[in-house]
Amino acid sequence: MAVTTDNVQASSKVLHWSETAEMQTLDPSLVEDQVSSDIIANSNEGLYRLGKNAKPENALATSTKVSKDGLKYTFTLRKNAKWSNGDKVTAQDFVYSWRRTVNPKTASAYSYLFEGIKNADDIINSKKSYKMLGVKADGKYKLVVTLEKKIPYFKLLMGFTVFYPQNQKAVEKFGKKYGTAAKYMVYNGPFKVVGWTGSNLQWKLVKNQDYWDKKDVKLNKITFQVTKSTTTSYNLYQSGKLDQTYLDATQARELKNNKEFVAYHQARTNYLEYNQTKKALKNKKIRQAIAYAINRKQLVNKVLGNGSMTVTGLVSKDLASYNGTDFSKAQATGTGAVYNLQKAKKLWKEGLKELGVSKLSLSLLGDDDDVSKSVTTYLQSQLEQHLSGLSVSVSNVPKKTRISKSQSGDFDLVLSGWAADFSDPISFVDMFTTNGSYNNGKWSNTTYDNLIAAAKGTDASNEKARWSDMVKASQLLNNDQAIAPLYQLSQAAMLKSDVKGIIYNTAGVQFNWKNAYVK
Missing domain, CATH: 3.90.76.10 (Dipeptide-binding Protein; Domain 1)
Structure with missing residues (x-):
């Protein structure tokens, strides 16, 4: 009523x-x-x-x-x-x-x-x-x-x-x-x-x-009150000064059965972007090794614990489907977004050899809120633990600074994310064309560009062909390791x-x- x-x-x-x-x-x-x-x-x-x-x-x-x-x-x-x-x-x-x-x-x-x-x-x-x-x-x-x-x-x-x-x-x-x-x-x-x-x-x-x-x-x-610590905001929520607060993993696990607990599922995929103007990250095997070295199930269950989900590629689950098949299922390739330590170590060794080095130092950029800090710390641990000779330095900065640094190419690896602007896969896959304004890592692939152009042009009125173009494009992102998709965000909250x-x-x-x- x-x-x-x-x-x-x-x-x-x-x-x-x-x-x-x-x-x-x-x-x-x-x-x-x-x-x-x-x-x-x-x-x-x-x-x-x-x-x-x-x-x-x-x-x-x-x-x-x-x-x-x-x-x-x-x-x-x-x-x-x-x-x-x-x-x-x-x-x-x-x-x-x-x-x-x-x-x-x-x-x-x-x-x-x-x-x-x-x-x-x-x-x-x-x-x-x-x-x-x-x-x-x-x-x-x-x-x-x-x-x-x-x-x-x-x-x-x-x-x-x-x-x-x-x-x-x-x-x-x-x-x-x-x-x-x-x-x-x-x-x-x-x-x-x-x-x-x-x-x-x-x-x-x-x-x-x-x-x-x-x-x-x-x-x-x-x-509105910006509170980067969920401990602080939850205390304000409990004292009646806030009607809503986001939760960290520990809080989410403790409160998930509370009647005021909500999980805001998002059409948002968080990913690791590589700066491919850097020699080491131009190397496909190095990028692939990094992607294979990350245990995403552990990341969503133990680190995040807020209802976030593992992903099969860039496009989030439940955004769009064709003939009863969800796009996230259609884009799955078994590469790019899976954990495989054996492959990671093999590719890492081969990549270092191709570069003519025995070790690498990379910086990892992320936001300065509690959730981003926990994710970047986890990624640092996974990569240093699993890839011999790799050292990762983490920098957590205000979101505005992270966006600015990303746009100017001032990063090696950056924890980034994309939330769909509307319920269509093109909102995701359109980002990584050669001159895409959000393609901060400067990945470039002519086949990919042509697939996106077809989905938006010659195949725009042909639902089946357009769907196929976008699926192939997303699979190409995985196979070439343009980015490392990590998880689909769900924000645990109290309301x-x-x-x-x-x-x-x-x-x-x-x-x-x-x-x-x-x-």
Whole structure:
């Protein structure tokens, strides 16, 4: 039974939430991390909002018309949506936002998601002006998008933050400061961000009184606190200062039978990425030896203990299936993501011989939260124990620093991860093309590039062929050991039993707090 705002006590209109990592930005064009994405998705809004089971539901769009050939989408927008600066939300805000994102000067890591929209590829590669993108405003409240080819997952994309509208007046007013703090932003969603300075560990989402559907927003406020130690956050949870907290492995094992225990399964694969500009890591046998030397079952059961699962490759389980076969089963090769100590030692010896050395020193980069620290410590132990002559130095840094170092190639090995932006395998396999913006290890394979191009081009309308392209691509990642897939993340957490109405999705925007309330 729905609870209306009127019968919820004022004291229970506040939710206290814990995060393990800082927010990075409020700029939809530049967002890359999950925390920022969730905050943007709850303080702003696009054409669709992700409902239960990642189903796109109308948000700013009231209706969608698709041409017979599937290449033209016409979105009719609601007329009562406003920005927090008083401006109306119009079709032009989408045109401006999308052009800004694909403009190479913006350097958006997510601009590649626009591929398939008319002229996007040429714009991203600086061959055409950003003004030639296939998006236009037909009056104030009609948005027309022209595609070059069918995009099977186009509607799912429209619920993702990078496709949200942006207010040109605000972007130009704030300049380089836009999105770097709560005050350098305008909002059109259920909440507004308050108190985020750009680097602090606490902020709030406060109900947006200008939001078109404010009657369905039950919470007045959500407070956020970044706590990298789950011991600290669990203590705050127990004392009633937090309504939710993430757990480490020990806590998860102890609390898994508690009625307030939840496991947030994610369409996220964590992996070890090799910097293949380094001579030692260009060697395939060295990479393979590292992958075979890691006992993933022990990692998920003993080190993590939070419901995380072993993987068969890059693409997570339960994301997509074809003819009754889950992609994770189809991509399995028996290489790249399995533990085989005999093979590891043999390949390691051969790899060292090819390099003409008897020992190697490698650095391992990871985040500075408790879970990442425990994983990097475990990896260091496994690799040094199993591979004779290898020494691994670990560096745990704030997530922002890890991302920056990864992008600039300042690493040997990095514990990284990818959460699907939408429920389709392409969201994973598209990352490792030669010029992919998230291909920080600089792995390159022409066959792989061609498979991804076919899945997004010539085979886009042929479900069977497209599926085959993506399966082969994922298998190639395993066989060439482009990365070492480690585990599919599940975050163990405690959530107070009186917190209701939160929509959680494994892919894309994860937490939708619009209809949340405290009973």
